Amino acid sequence: MSLQTVRPDLAEYAREIAEIAREAGLDFFETRFECMDFNTMQQIAAFGGFPQRYPHWRFGMEFERLRKQHVYGLGKIYEMVINNDPCYAYLLNDNSVVDQKLVMAHVYAHCDFFKNNYWFSKTNRKMMDDMANHATRIRRHADRVGFEKVERFIDTCVTLDNLIDPHSPFMQRTRKQPNRGDAMPESEAEDEVVRYKSKPYMENWINPPAAARKERDAIIAEREKKTPLPAEPLRDVLKFMLEHAPLEDWEADVLAIIREEAYYFAPQGQTKIMNEGWATFWHSRMMTTRIVSDAELITYADHHSGTVATSPGQTNPYKVGVELFRDIEDRWNRGRFGKEYDECESITEARKWDKKLGLGLDKIFEVRRTHNDVTFVDEFLTPEFVDRFRMYHYRRDPATGRMVVVNRDYDKIKAQFMFMLTNHGQPYIYVVDGNYANRGELYLAHKHIGIDLDIKYAVETLKRIQSIWRRPVHLQASINEETVVFSCDGENSQQQKISEDQPKPAHTV
Amino acid sequence: MQLRINKDHQRFRQIVKGKIRDDLRKFLSRGELIGKEGKHLISIPVRGIELPHFRYGDNNDGGVGSGDAQPGDKADGSDGDQGPGGTEAGQHILEVEVSLDELADILGEELQLPRIKPKGKHQITSEKDKYSGIRRAGPESLRHFKRTFKAALRRQIMAGTYDPDNPIITPIRRDRRYRSWKTVLKPQSNAVIVYMMDMSGSMGDEQKELVRLEAFWIDAWLRRNYEGIESRYIVHDVRAAEVNRETFFRIREDGGTKISSAFKLCRSMVETHYNPEQWNVYLFHFSDGDNSSESDSRECCNLLTENLLPNVNMFGYCQVASAYGSGNFINVVHEHLADQENVITSRINTKDDIYESLKTFFTSGK
Numbered sequence: 001m002s003l004q005t006v007r008p009d010l011a012e013y014a015r016e017i018a019e020i021a022r023e024a025g026l027d028f029f030e031t032r033f034e035c036m037d038f039n040t041m042q043q044i045a046a047f048g049g050f051p052q053r054y055p056h057w058r059f060g061m062e063f064e065r066l067r068k069q070h071v072y073g074l075g076k077i078y079e080m081v082i083n084n085d086p087c088y089a090y091l092l093n094d095n096s097v098v099d100q101k102l103v104m105a106h107v108y109a110h111c112d113f114f115k116n117n118y119w120f121s122k123t124n125r126k127m128m129d130d131m132a133n134h135a136t137r138i139r140r141h142a143d144r145v146g147f148e149k150v151e152r153f154i155d156t157c158v159t160l161d162n163l164i165d166p167h168s169p170f171m172q173r174t175r176k177q178p179n180r181g182d183a184m185p186e187s188e189a190e191d192e193v194v195r196y197k198s199k200p201y202m203e204n205w206i207n208p209p210a211a212a213r214k215e216r217d218a219i220i221a222e223r224e225k226k227t228p229l230p231a232e233p234l235r236d237v238l239k240f241m242l243e244h245a246p247l248e249d250w251e252a253d254v255l256a257i258i259r260e261e262a263y264y265f266a267p268q269g270q271t272k273i274m275n276e277g278w279a280t281f282w283h284s285r286m287m288t289t290r291i292v293s294d295a296e297l298i299t300y301a302d303h304h305s306g307t308v309a310t311s312p313g314q315t316n317p318y319k320v321g322v323e324l325f326r327d328i329e330d331r332w333n334r335g336r337f338g339k340e341y342d343e344c345e346s347i348t349e350a351r352k353w354d355k356k357l358g359l360g361l362d363k364i365f366e367v368r369r370t371h372n373d374v375t376f377v378d379e380f381l382t383p384e385f386v387d388r389f390r391m392y393h394y395r396r397d398p399a400t401g402r403m404v405v406v407n408r409d410y411d412k413i414k415a416q417f418m419f420m421l422t423n424h425g426q427p428y429i430y431v432v433d434g435n436y437a438n439r440g441e442l443y444l445a446h447k448h449i450g451i452d453l454d455i456k457y458a459v460e461t462l463k464r465i466q467s468i469w470r471r472p473v474h475l476q477a478s479i480n481e482e483t484v485v486f487s488c489d490g491e492n493s494q495q496q497k498i499s500e501d502q503p504k505p506a507h508t509v
Numbered sequence: 510m511q512l513r514i515n516k517d518h519q520r521f522r523q524i525v526k527g528k529i530r531d532d533l534r535k536f537l538s539r540g541e542l543i544g545k546e547g548k549h550l551i552s553i554p555v556r557g558i559e560l561p562h563f564r565y566g567d568n569n570d571g572g573v574g575s576g577d578a579q580p581g582d583k584a585d586g587s588d589g590d591q592g593p594g595g596t597e598a599g600q601h602i603l604e605v606e607v608s609l610d611e612l613a614d615i616l617g618e619e620l621q622l623p624r625i626k627p628k629g630k631h632q633i634t635s636e637k638d639k640y641s642g643i644r645r646a647g648p649e650s651l652r653h654f655k656r657t658f659k660a661a662l663r664r665q666i667m668a669g670t671y672d673p674d675n676p677i678i679t680p681i682r683r684d685r686r687y688r689s690w691k692t693v694l695k696p697q698s699n700a701v702i703v704y705m706m707d708m709s710g711s712m713g714d715e716q717k718e719l720v721r722l723e724a725f726w727i728d729a730w731l732r733r734n735y736e737g738i739e740s741r742y743i744v745h746d747v748r749a750a751e752v753n754r755e756t757f758f759r760i761r762e763d764g765g766t767k768i769s770s771a772f773k774l775c776r777s778m779v780e781t782h783y784n785p786e787q788w789n790v791y792l793f794h795f796s797d798g799d800n801s802s803e804s805d806s807r808e809c810c811n812l813l814t815e816n817l818l819p820n821v822n823m824f825g826y827c828q829v830a831s832a833y834g835s836g837n838f839i840n841v842v843h844e845h846l847a848d849q850e851n852v853i854t855s856r857i858n859t860k861d862d863i864y865e866s867l868k869t870f871f872t873s874g875k
Binding site: 001039040041046047051052055057058059060061063064068139140143149152155158159162163232291310314315319364389391393394395396403404405406407408413416417420425426427428447451452453454455456457458460463464473492 | 517520529530555556557558560562564566573574575822
């Protein structure tokens with residue numbers, strides 16, 4: 001139901017705020033607001049923001065968690081917005097009018113981000129419809145082959161849903177290769193042999209037949225040489241499985257659905273800090289300068305401070321994001337960047353530095369267009385910022401098992417921060433051989449970047465990969481600085497050190 | 510309002526309870542939400558199932574925070590910034606209070622229900638097919654014409670092939686809708702639980718308290734799961750008497766101990782009212798194990814082997830630690846009844862053992 005019919009007052013605010021947002025320079029898809037009670041809100045939140053998902057217990061699990069959170073007053077969902085064209089956003093019925101305004105301002109900034117940030121440029125903008133279609137497809141499979149069978153397979157797929165390559169939509173990872181390995185007709189090879197122009201009577205001398213034959217044979221031999229599968233290490237394990245695992249039709253469909261949804265959600269994980277920071281930046285600016293009335297100010301301030309509150313030991317993406325954006329705006333307004341500023345030795349001078357460039361707004365719009373969290377933090381987290389926000393680096397004290405503040409060293413903090421953001425804190429897993437030792441076995445490898453895999457989880461996950469691949473699967477990983485291989489053949493799983501006499505996979509990472 | 514997610518939620522609850530999908534139980538995690546109520550931190554248990562993923566292991570520690578903290582301070586927010594000397598006690602986390610039914614459910618997630626057998630003539634498991642839904646696959650005889658027609662109409666409108674002037678609707682295979690049914694099972698069984706408690710003088714208040722707690726939980730849990738269970742309560746010192754539920758949980762008595770008295774009363778009770786052909790009988794006996802004489806203990810074993818055990822599903826003996834008693838009865842039971850399958854014993858020393866004891870009684874699923 002449209003907001004106009006349910007709450008004409010809110011519809012009017014939405015229109016006004018959209019106008020203000022446009023004037024501020026935000027550029028968004030048409031945004032549709034819907035009003036609902038908290039039960040429905042929780043359902044939608046449990047479904048990952050969508051009104052319809054395929055049947056699966058894990059949504060029920062999320063629902064229970066959210067409901068308990070709500071019932072015990074530990075958290076409340078104020079706002080939800082879907083990256084879709086048109087954008088859909090949900091308002092909670094019993095929120096106060098100030099809250100609704102805040103949410104709307106926040107939502108328009110999110111929509112602007114979805115529409116303009118490069119990392120969202122390849123996402124499916126009709127996901128609302130597609131999610132519903134996925135639900136229908138999976139229900140249909142469940143009707144055909146049985147609910148539990150489909151559910152089990154979904155469980156298996158879900159354990160693998162982080163094995164995708166979030167960068168792949170932006171590039172052609174695999175070159176179109178001629179179908180190597182297939183026999184090539186001789187006439188086709190003949191065409192590729194280099195021939196020089198000649199008079200007929202000179203033909204045999206200028207293009208000697210023996211040399212041409214040799215060249216032709218070489219071309220055919222080259223074509224027939226088997227390229228390894230995959231041609232290079234592949235991060236998109238799901239795609240590889242889809243293309244090469246012996247799946248039934250319905251299984252392939254389910255796997256494809258899970259993969260598609262994983263790709264849809266990936267950019268949201270990649271830009272959490274920026275996205276929330278951007279939305280918070282704009283709601284606070286628009287609310288405080290244009291929207292709130294005098295009477296509403298206290299309520300607004302109260303709720304705003306709730307969203308940017310930090311608790312010890314946690315990074316609040318809203319807070320870090322908004323402060324980074326403000327910092328960037330300020331720096332570019334005052335020209336605190338570039339060689340000259342960096343090389344300024346005098347502290348007093350640096351403190352007073354102000355070239356009145358006024359480039360702040362342009363800069364933040366540029367940043368929101370091109371960056372993701374990793375590059376954002378890498379480029380804009382400055383020592384001054386770390387100092388100003390009293391950031392610290394903590395880790396587990398092995399003696400007590402508790403998290404303890406270690407230091408306030410800029411390099412350490414940044415390194416830790418970057419690590420948490422890189423690949424969303426997930427390990428890098430590659431397919432390195434799809435026909436290991438020529439036995440049709442799957443060989444995966446973990447690219448070690450400082451931290452070991454969790455062995456227990458790795459083995460369980462490997463078992464599930466095996467159940468899809470059906471032939472034995474292997475995972476090479478580095479555990480305690482030793483390279484080991486976990487193998488699973490469907491009945492047993494084992495772990496062994498790599499020895500010289502084992503066949504090597506096609507690639508290494 | 511009926512939410513779409515309720516189905517997913519129910520399914521999740523059933524998995525947690527172990528009714529379906531046993532393979533997922535090993536991924537059960539016991540999460541908690543930490544909240545604050547006044548000064549106290551409270552913990553709200555949240556069950557979850559964590560499907561395995563490739564993820565980083567234990568050496569993945571550390572993070573980034575912000576605020577006033579010195580190197581060495583705790584970063585998890587628990588009394589990190591307290592005054593010198595630590596005059597205040599650390600913050601204890603309380604479990605949030607949950608309703609009795611909910612607790613029984615939580616218990617049930619760990620325990621297995623006794624396999625109460627269908628017995629008795631008017632207690633046949635009733636099974637009924639209820640047409641409750643619509644599916645896309647099914648036998649033609651169950652085709653739902655109206656829904657099929659609607660689906661076809663919708664498809665044609667969407668495809669733009671519907672002509673209002675010439676409204677011909679042609680359902681294709683994809684449009685067909687079928688009635689679907691659920692088989693509703695109503696397990697109805699005759700089951701009786703006889704609780705026997707030693708109320709002798711050697712049982713101190715503490716012991717009685719433990720026994721009551723244990724009996725209370727057995728009772729609460731079985732009642733939660735089976736409707737129409739009968740419960741009988743017997744207390745004894747040297748004589749035994751049947752009492753009602755309230756009395757059983759409140760009574761104070763004194764005197765010597767003659768366990769056989771309770772077993773005799775129990776025997777006559779089972780013989781007169783609960784024909785084993787028709788009834789599932791569960792016996793629980795709670796005592797400090799300080800029987801008055803060896804001969805009585807022997808008599809007890811005889812009573813059990815000859816009269817009671819052949820006629821009951823299970824005999825659970827639960828012994829509480831006591832400062833006075835010898836606590837020998839449990840050994841007697843072990844010695845003489847070791848080969849009886851339906852005898853289960855457990856000991857409780859403190860309140861903490863109650864849960865373990867319940868698990869001992871109910872994991873076998875007898």
